[in-house]
Amino acid sequence: MKVISRAPGKLILFGEHFVVYDKTAIVMAIDRYVYSTISLRKDKDIHINSETLGVEGVFSNGKYRPRKGGMEGKEKLQPLMKCINAVLAIYGKRVGLNIQISSDIPVAAGLGSSAATAVSLAAGLSELLELGLSKEVINRLAYESEVMIHYTPSGVDNTISTYGGLLRYNKGWKNKIRRLRIKYDIPLLIADTGRPRNTGVQVSIVRSIYNNFPKLFLEILRVYDKIYRNAINAIKKRDLKELGLLMNINQGLLSAVGVSSIELDILVNIALDRGAYGAKLTGAGGGGCMITLVDKDRAHDLEKSISKYCKEVLFVSTDNKGVTAKIVK
Ligand code: PMV
Numbered sequence: 001m002k003v004i005s006r007a008p009g010k011l012i013l014f015g016e017h018f019v020v021y022d023k024t025a026i027v028m029a030i031d032r033y034v035y036s037t038i039s040l041r042k043d044k045d046i047h048i049n050s051e052t053l054g055v056e057g058v059f060s061n062g063k064y065r066p067r068k069g070g071m072e073g074k075e076k077l078q079p080l081m082k083c084i085n086a087v088l089a090i091y092g093k094r095v096g097l098n099i100q101i102s103s104d105i106p107v108a109a110g111l112g113s114s115a116a117t118a119v120s121l122a123a124g125l126s127e128l129l130e131l132g133l134s135k136e137v138i139n140r141l142a143y144e145s146e147v148m149i150h151y152t153p154s155g156v157d158n159t160i161s162t163y164g165g166l167l168r169y170n171k172g173w174k175n176k177i178r179r180l181r182i183k184y185d186i187p188l189l190i191a192d193t194g195r196p197r198n199t200g201v202q203v204s205i206v207r208s209i210y211n212n213f214p215k216l217f218l219e220i221l222r223v224y225d226k227i228y229r230n231a232i233n234a235i236k237k238r239d240l241k242e243l244g245l246l247m248n249i250n251q252g253l254l255s256a257v258g259v260s261s262i263e264l265d266i267l268v269n270i271a272l273d274r275g276a277y278g279a280k281l282t283g284a285g286g287g288g289c290m291i292t293l294v295d296k297d298r299a300h301d302l303e304k305s306i307s308k309y310c311k312e313v314l315f316v317s318t319d320n321k322g323v324t325a326k327i328v329k
Pocket residue numbers: 015016017018019020109110111112150152153154155156157199202203282283284285288
């Protein structure tokens with residue numbers, strides 16, 4: 001018997017970085033997933049093969065034996081072990097596991113692949129060990145794994161991957177999320193610059209602006225708040241023109257706090273030049289992905305124009321389910 005679980009990636013429509021400073025982000029789960037296939041072993045070893053990270057190895061009695069990717073693999077897999085151990089602690093018994101991880105979410109591109117991995121693992125293990133963990137608990141366990149990777153994550157990535165849909169997220173709210181229910185798919189296209197970046201480093205760039213210019217930074221946060229409120233209205237009204245303009249202003253603020261990059265700026269400018277409603281970086285920036293709001297009938301022309309300036313163009317829709325797990329005999 002094995003369990004197959006799947007957790008979606010995400011894109012941040014508005015509010016990356018500002019969400020760390022208690023502002024509200026608007027975030028959407030996308031139909032790109034991390035898949036975990038998990039089964040029990042006869043011994044007590046934990047065997048992980050992550051196609052996504054390009055590493056494979058065995059954790060046995062506190063020691064790591066690499067199969068692929070050398071000893072570096074241990075560091076890459078450690079955040080996953082944190083999540084696995086947290087679930088096993090709830091189970092109360094040590095068991096051996098075979099875990100296979102694959103994904104169609106680009107890695108280190110701001111689309112939430114690390115959080116989706118942890119979420120899929122927690123949900124898959126809960127199913128395999130018949131723990132019946134709630135989404136709330138799965139989300140909390142995945143967050144622990146994110147802390148190991150990003151130090152002070154806002155929790156937005158693991159939350160959207162757990163619940164799916166279109167959410168408002170504010171780490172200061174009691175329940176952290178409010179669902180945004182709309183009856184249409186926001187027409188977005190993603191372009192991956194192909195330049196990997198580190199979320200922690202990007203967050204520290206913004207932190208240094210905050211430390212050097214605290215008053216100025218507060219003004220930026222105030223402006224972002226207005227963008228957010230207008231964006232909620234534009235989404236509800238399905239006013240794509242207004243929504244696009246607001247994305248452009250948000251991109252201006254992200255540029256101001258130092259997290260855009262030459263690759264992102266080029267993609268943003270081409271998209272706007274070719275008639276998109278708006279464009280901005282998504283996620284931590286410094287590389288990773290750009291998102292652009294563009295009518296469906298123009299999307300393929302735009303794809304042609306930007307594909308020579310990026311690694312990959314992705315067409316995505318909203319995932320409304322969040323994480324799922326099922327037993328396969
Ligand atoms: O890891 P990314 O690229 O999806 O960025 C996460 C969003 C940030 O706001 C930059 C960081 C955070 O913890 O919210």
